[in-house]
Amino acid sequence: MLNIIIFGPPGSGKGTQSARIVEKYNLLHLSTGDILRDEMEKETAVGLEAKKYIDKGHLVPDEVVLKVLYHKASDYASGHGFVFDGFPRTIVQAEILDKMLEKRKMPINIVISIEVKEDELFKRMMGRAEDSGRSDDNEETIRKRIEVYKQQTFPLIDYYRNQGKLVDINGMDSVDKVFSNISRAIDFFIMKKEILP
């Protein structure tokens, strides 16, 4: 069992890298952003509630996110581990996730933190805005998302660094190079676990 968090600011490549990680290590991808967008598309009560926040670049309230996450995670009752993408995003979410996983004796093993400069984040998301169809890919909302990240999500870096789980990855490199550095960190963790059970 391997549980990974892929952490980073909006547009840093979390989704791009998660897709590759789940394929290589046979894990399940849990992106709260993707789940919420799916709910928005289906116009469910959760989706309509989430839209109010997502369209403004604000975080969706913890209780709404946790509800959809529990629901989705229990759909995936299998022996595979998870790649959590875009979750947790607040200290409250991180503490709840730790408790939830502790109960199941399957803690978070590695937190991959992808670092990308702000002007590059902006460039990437504005480039994607052309065809992403995402209601939050526009200049004003992108600026807000980056600001919200700095205020509410960035502090999680210390939370996980203090747990000894954080691995810093330079996200300014090419997609292939970033993936090869992430793979190296994961392989190192797996090897260490095998040597020191």
Ligand code: AP5
């Ligand atoms: P979410 O869907 O999680 O979006 P985000 O964090 O803003 O990040 P993105 O999905 O935009 O970017 P990414 O890091 O996945 O990068 P990507 O691979 O796409 O959240 C959206 C909203 O939902 C939030 O604002 C919030 O309202 C709500 N929400 C979600 N989770 C929540 C939670 N837990 N709590 C509360 N609210 C929550 O790459 C970006 C672009 O760059 C792509 O075009 C890609 O092709 C390109 N790219 C990727 N890597 C590279 C590279 N190395 N070089 C060049 N280009 C690259």
Ligand code: MG
């Ligand atoms: Mg994403």
